[in-house]
Amino acid sequence: MNNTTVVERVAAALAGVKAELEELGHTIEVINFARITHETCITEATLRKLFAGEPVSHDEVDPPFKDRLRFLIETRLHPEGRQYTRAELAAAAGCDRSMISHLLNGTRKPGFDTSNKLANHLKAPGFFSVGPENALLTALEPVLVQARFLAKLKGEQVEHVALRGSLSAGSDELAEQLQAAIQQVVDSAHATQAPAAPAGEDEDPELKKLTAELRSLPPTRRRGVMSIIKSAMGLASRDD
DSSP: OOHHHHHHHHHHHHHHHHHHHHHTTOOGGGSOHHHHHHHHOOOHHHHHHHHTTOOOOHHHHSOOHHHHHHHHHHHSOOTTSSOOOHHHHHHHHTSOHHHHHHHHHTSSOOOHHHHHHHHHHTTOTTTTTSOHHHHHHHHHHHHHHHHHHHHHHHHTTOOOOOOOOOOSSSOHHHHHHHHHHHHHHHHHHHHHHSOOOOTTOOOOHHHHHHHHHHHHSOHHHHHHHHHHHHHHTTOOOTTO
16 A cells, blocks of 8 residues: 555545534534544644645654654653653563664664554553554544434434533533533423422423423434433433
């Protein structure tokens, strides 16, 4: 496989991600680029050029081993908060310090076993063995999962959810929408089963409206909404 093919494959993969996000009503700005860089060693600038269809070099997409190793050492720190020493890396890889120096300088190439041990020690399994295309698609998958789930919720006619809240994985922006959508619908479902509020008691107008809308859904569609929510929160029973 030549260098151009590697770049083209990565560009095609990202074009597919961008197209799906747009079809689901989002732009690439929902992507947490810092997280993708952390997981792949591909810079935000390079990612944005790829998404824009601009040319990039092979090394920008698939950095040399020495650059990837330096990146891991800088971003995966020792539990004490410092970078691992060359002696520590050598011990983890089963080689001497001079070999680590050669690897960092690019004057030697590691065998699979050495690179695998270094990646595992730096808590990044597969970092040196997975190609850029697969690494990017794996890193971006949580974003697509969130976007698809939001689309499914809205497809069940839950149209008036407030977009607030937070989750930890994937896209921060989509996470806010997803968490809020889940919470709003769950709260509404609880409200449909709760006794009516005493006369004169204050009630959230937004919640009242959403509850009424949920009650008005056909039984099949209402069960579909609740099935999605219960599944997402790990509450689905074997009979659901």
